[in-house]
Structures are given as C-alpha cells and as structure tokens.
Amino acid sequence: MAKEKLSIVKIGGNIIEDESALLAFLELFSNLEGKKILVHGGGKRATHIASKLGIESKMVQGRRITDAETLEVITMVYGGLVNKNVVAKLQALNTNAIGLTGADINSITSVKRPVKEVDFGFVGDVKSVAHQSVNKLIEADFTPVFCAITHDGKGQLLNTNADTITSQLAIGMSALYETSIYYCFELNGVLKDINDKNSVIKHIDSNLYKDLLEKGIIADGMLPKLENCFDALNHGVSTINMGNTAMLTKENDNFTRITL
Numbered sequence: 001m002a003k004e005k006l007s008i009v010k011i012g013g014n015i016i017e018d019e020s021a022l023l024a025f026l027e028l029f030s031n032l033e034g035k036k037i038l039v040h041g042g043g044k045r046a047t048h049i050a051s052k053l054g055i056e057s058k059m060v061q062g063r064r065i066t067d068a069e070t071l072e073v074i075t076m077v078y079g080g081l082v083n084k085n086v087v088a089k090l091q092a093l094n095t096n097a098i099g100l101t102g103a104d105i106n107s108i109t110s111v112k113r114p115v116k117e118v119d120f121g122f123v124g125d126v127k128s129v130a131h132q133s134v135n136k137l138i139e140a141d142f143t144p145v146f147c148a149i150t151h152d153g154k155g156q157l158l159n160t161n162a163d164t165i166t167s168q169l170a171i172g173m174s175a176l177y178e179t180s181i182y183y184c185f186e187l188n189g190v191l192k193d194i195n196d197k198n199s200v201i202k203h204i205d206s207n208l209y210k211d212l213l214e215k216g217i218i219a220d221g222m223l224p225k226l227e228n229c230f231d232a233l234n235h236g237v238s239t240i241n242m243g244n245t246a247m248l249t250k251e252n253d254n255f256t257r258i259t260l
C-alpha cells in the first residue's frame, strides 16, 4: 500500500528576521494541504541577541561554536522567543501547532560533537528520531514546530543546525510516510550566479552537485544544506525542493529540485 504523504518545511534566519515575510510564509504553510511539520532556524536572531548581551558569535563550517553562555542564549532564542512566536502566529491562522525541542517527547536525541580540529562546544549530531512519538502528535492533528535544539538523553541540551534537524526528521519520518522536504530561504533556489536572482538551477542531481562544488558555485550556508539533501535522499526521503516560500503554492515552479 502506498504511504501517505508528509511535508517537512524549513525556514531559515532571513525569513524569521523579516516580519512580513514570516507572516506571508506562515499563511502559505497553514494552507498547505496534508500532514506537515515545520522546522525553523533563527541563527541571525541568536547572533543579534548574543551581541546585545556582549557575547561574540563564532561560526566554523557553517556551525555555531556553542559555549555554555551561547547555549543559554540559543535555548532562550530558538526554544523560547522564535518558537513560541511562530506557534502563536500559526494558532492565529487556525493551525493547531505545538512547539518542540528535541527533548520534548524525547523526539530527537543527539551526541555532543567529538572534539577534533575544532571544539564546537555544545553542538549535537543527531543520533535518533522518535518517529512513532512524533507521529502521535501528527495523528492527533497537531502540527509539530521544531526549533534547532536537541538533547543527549542525559539532561544536556545541544545546539543542532536546523537544516540537519530537517533532514534527520525527514529520514526518521520516511519509515511511516512518503516524505518531502521544502527548504525555504530568501532566494528563488540554488543559483548558477549568486548575483543573478533569476539564474535558478531547476534540477540538481548528484553529478551536477559534484560539478557545482568543484566550480565553487555552492558556498557558505548552501554547503551544509545540499550535503543534508543528499544524505536524506540516500536514506529514504522522496523529494526535496529548495527555493523561496512561494514554492509552497502550486502555481510556482521556479525553484530547485534535488534528486540523486
């Protein structure tokens, strides 16, 4: 029997920072048919609030170096400020959202990243997703809204990149559903020329991915995003789309599709 469909949508820091873009996105997300999960980042807001508190932010390989003080900031910002605002705005749109970190219902456990050349501090690599527990919420018609926090099962919260949370959740949920990921960010998709917003590459497969990497066309935040995409496709996720929030509407086909 064919599996039912599930959409996992991720929004990043740039959309969260722009109040009207966020509201427009949440309206599209609310109207999205079928079962769904939202994952949000908020890296920009965390950097901004940390700086107000006199805490400097350091990113290495697209990941935040998370010392004890920074962990406090990201817990307040991702788990509190951003997550609860998103949930309240979804409630106003009649979507019965429930905000979660990976500690809630033990949904996402991770292990603290081992120290090699870089000590990332309290950063977690995902170990397991409790897909059956998450599914209980979905089956009860709640819409889970995950922030970028996981836990190690021993009482320690860990900061985990929101793109990775998305792909790992999608891999976990694909045991039960035909799962699609939508990575929404501020651009129309993966661009051939970063300075030309109309140069969207409509389809990227593993061969083109290698080529784009070699040519340096993919850089910065796009590197972990695409790495996560291929990991997800190799582990049971059905489809992955990347582009601006308008890709959630049926009329828009100007975005990037990723396949193996």
Ligand SMILES: Nc1ncnc2c1ncn2[C@@H]1O[C@H](COP(=O)(O)OP(=O)(O)O)[C@@H](O)[C@H]1O
Pocket: 011, 012, 013, 014, 015, 041, 043, 184, 185, 186, 187, 189, 190, 191, 192, 193, 194, 217, 218, 219, 220, 221, 222, 223, 225
């Ligand atoms: N070829 C590319 N096409 C589109 N974006 C790219 C490309 N190469 C690098 N990027 C960068 O990737 C960023 C998106 O990743 P990221 O900053 O992690 O976004 P978010 O926080 O919204 O998930 C874009 O803002 C852009 O600066």
Ligand SMILES: CC(=O)N[C@@H](CCC(=O)OP(=O)(O)O)C(=O)O
Pocket: 011, 012, 013, 014, 040, 041, 042, 043, 044, 046, 062, 063, 064, 074, 123, 124, 148, 159, 160, 161, 162, 163
């Ligand atoms: C470990 C790590 O780097 N975590 C990320 C989590 C937030 C995130 O991913 O936010 P965006 O999607 O808005 O970039 C961070 O603290 O920036």
